[in-house]
Amino acid sequence: MIKEIIAVVNRKRGAGKTMTSQSLGEGLKLKGNKVLFIDDMDGQGNLSNTLKADKAKPIILDVLTRQENIKRALQDTEQGDIVASDTSLFAADLYSATIMTATITSPLT
Numbered sequence: 001m002i003k004e005i006i007a008v009v010n011r012k013r014g015a016g017k018t019m020t021s022q023s024l025g026e027g028l029k030l031k032g033n034k035v036l037f038i039d040d041m042d043g044q045g046n047l048s049n050t051l052k053a054d055k056a057k058p059i060i061l062d063v064l065t066r067q068e069n070i071k072r073a074l075q076d077t078e079q080g081d082i083v084a085s086d087t088s089l090f091a092a093d094l095y096s097a098t099i100m101t102a103t104i105t106s107p108l109t
């Protein structure tokens with residue numbers, strides 16, 4: 001059963017989101033919790049690289065687009081469990097930005 005979901009979010013680049021996620025996860029594990037990392041949705045895959053996730057396995061994009069069950073995307077690495085991400089998330093990021101731009105009406109018009 002999932003006890004808690006913690007999202008580390010900030011619009012600013014290089015603000016320490018990935019580092020905070022990893023440190024928080026490690027701390028929670030030390031306290032006896034089971035932790036599943038879900039890597040970033042912006043296509044960098046930094047935590048996946050750090051945890052040496054298997055690039056051949058399904059990633060979070062496959063889960064979000066319902067092509068894979070999340071159970072098949074779970075990876076058990078030496079440094080923790082993760083649902084990985086990779087650069088294909090850039091396209092998803094661009095796609096959602098395009099949808100948002102199309103639906104937001106400018107206050108200047």
Ligand SMILES: Nc1ncnc2c1ncn2[C@@H]1O[C@H](COP(=O)(O)OP(=O)(O)OP(=O)(O)O)[C@@H](O)[C@H]1O
Binds near residue numbers: 020040044
């Ligand atoms: N508490 C900290 N003390 C010192 N350096 C830190 C700390 N947190 C993060 N950093 C360093 O700051 C840089 C950016 O951190 P990080 O990659 O976690 O940011 P991010 O918000 O995930 O970036 P991005 O927006 O590119 O995904 C890294 O080089 C990281 O090692």
Ligand SMILES: [Mg+2]
Binds near residue numbers: 017018019040044046
């Ligand atoms: Mg990051």
